[in-house]
Amino acid sequence: MTTLNRTFPHTRPRRMRRDVFSRNLMREHTLTAHDFIYPVFITEGEGIRQPIPSMTGQSRLSLDELLKIAQEAVDLQIPALALFPVIDADKKSLDGKEAHNPDGLVPRAIRLLKSHFPQLGIMTDVALDPYTSHGQDGVIDASGYVLNDETTEILVQQALCHARAGADMVAPSDMMDGRIGAIRTALEDCQLIHTRIMAYSAKYASHFYGPFRDAVGSGGNLGKADKKTYQMDVANVNEALHEVALDLAEGADMVMVKPGLPYLDVIRAVKEEFKAPTFAYQVSGEYAMIHAAAANGWLDLDGCMMESLMAFKRAGADGILTYFALDAARLLQGKQS
Ligand code: PBG
Numbered sequence: 001m002t003t004l005n006r007t008f009p010h011t012r013p014r015r016m017r018r019d020v021f022s023r024n025l026m027r028e029h030t031l032t033a034h035d036f037i038y039p040v041f042i043t044e045g046e047g048i049r050q051p052i053p054s055m056t057g058q059s060r061l062s063l064d065e066l067l068k069i070a071q072e073a074v075d076l077q078i079p080a081l082a083l084f085p086v087i088d089a090d091k092k093s094l095d096g097k098e099a100h101n102p103d104g105l106v107p108r109a110i111r112l113l114k115s116h117f118p119q120l121g122i123m124t125d126v127a128l129d130p131y132t133s134h135g136q137d138g139v140i141d142a143s144g145y146v147l148n149d150e151t152t153e154i155l156v157q158q159a160l161c162h163a164r165a166g167a168d169m170v171a172p173s174d175m176m177d178g179r180i181g182a183i184r185t186a187l188e189d190c191q192l193i194h195t196r197i198m199a200y201s202a203k204y205a206s207h208f209y210g211p212f213r214d215a216v217g218s219g220g221n222l223g224k225a226d227k228k229t230y231q232m233d234v235a236n237v238n239e240a241l242h243e244v245a246l247d248l249a250e251g252a253d254m255v256m257v258k259p260g261l262p263y264l265d266v267i268r269a270v271k272e273e274f275k276a277p278t279f280a281y282q283v284s285g286e287y288a289m290i291h292a293a294a295a296n297g298w299l300d301l302d303g304c305m306m307e308s309l310m311a312f313k314r315a316g317a318d319g320i321l322t323y324f325a326l327d328a329a330r331l332l333q334g335k336q337s
Contacts, residue, residue: 080121096131107165135222184251202240208285271316
């Protein structure tokens with residue numbers, strides 16, 4: 001018996017994969033709780049933790065319950081929460097003016113969180129969709145078209161309202177042109193120089209936002225309308241780079257790509273081009289898909305959760321907005337191999 005005629009590989013990548021120690025040594029990316037921003041849904045009332053059917057494990061929280069979740073986030077070393085309000089129907093209007101009510105749900109939540117957890121970063125969504133009776137992110141004309149500059153003026157008021165209440169980061173998710181510059185100028189004029197802006201720069205007109213719209217109750221109001229006249233065409237990547245360039249030039253501190261997993265190429269392109277702090281939003285539909293498959297026994301929940309989160313780091317994201325934040329941080333605390 002001879003093996004003389006066989007040629008063997010000189011390079012065997014499997015050598016390094018053979019043992020835990022060498023796999024650990026050559027691991028290129030790591031995930032920690034510091035990578036996460038946890039989006040939470042808040043609502044009026046007390047003692048309310050109302051489960052969101054399409055988002056297993058996520059609930060609409062009254063502010064007293066929000067404090068308990070914030071405590072968990074702090075204990076798990078998650079750096080920040082992102083607040084999304086569920087607004088009562090009688091407070092919604094054509095112009096969404098509740099969005100800049102200084103005694104509204106969001107500013108009250110910010111003040112409460114800051115008084116209990118001054119070190120926990122608080123990010124707020126700047127957009128009108130939770131507040132408009134038609135579910136669009138801005139004010140509309142008779143044809144339903146979202147008016148850019150009129151909307152931007154209201155967004156500036158909303159951002160100032162959040163910043164005055166103590167928000168650390170405001171995050172315009174509306175995709176109006178020029179809103180980052182307008183908000184930055186207003187913040188500077190009001191001496192709110194430490195308020196960071198995370199721009200939803202490359203936000204696509206995606207179908208993956210469905211469960212979120214259920215959660216905040218904007219989907220029903222939106223009806224069959226879409227957001228394609230302001231959110232980006234899913235076919236485009238150069239346009240994303242253009243949007244990011246504009247937002248950085250207008251004063252954004254951080255930029256975001258949204259949705260997440262189907263847009264890893266965009267995250268990579270943005271990071272390579274600008275080297276700016278770049279974030280990904282693993283949106284509600286992505287979260288719902290993983291949960292739904294796991295509930296059927298088709299996918300391993302923890303495994304897919306961690307794999308999807310690591311993919312964002314690999315693509316170049318500095319951090320991830322994810323509904324998995326608490327679960328993933330808990331898992332990371334438990335075993336770090
Ligand atoms: C709205 C907003 C949306 C999300 C965050 N901010 C939905 C939309 O644009 O309709 C989606 C987040 C998610 O799906 O998890 N300004």
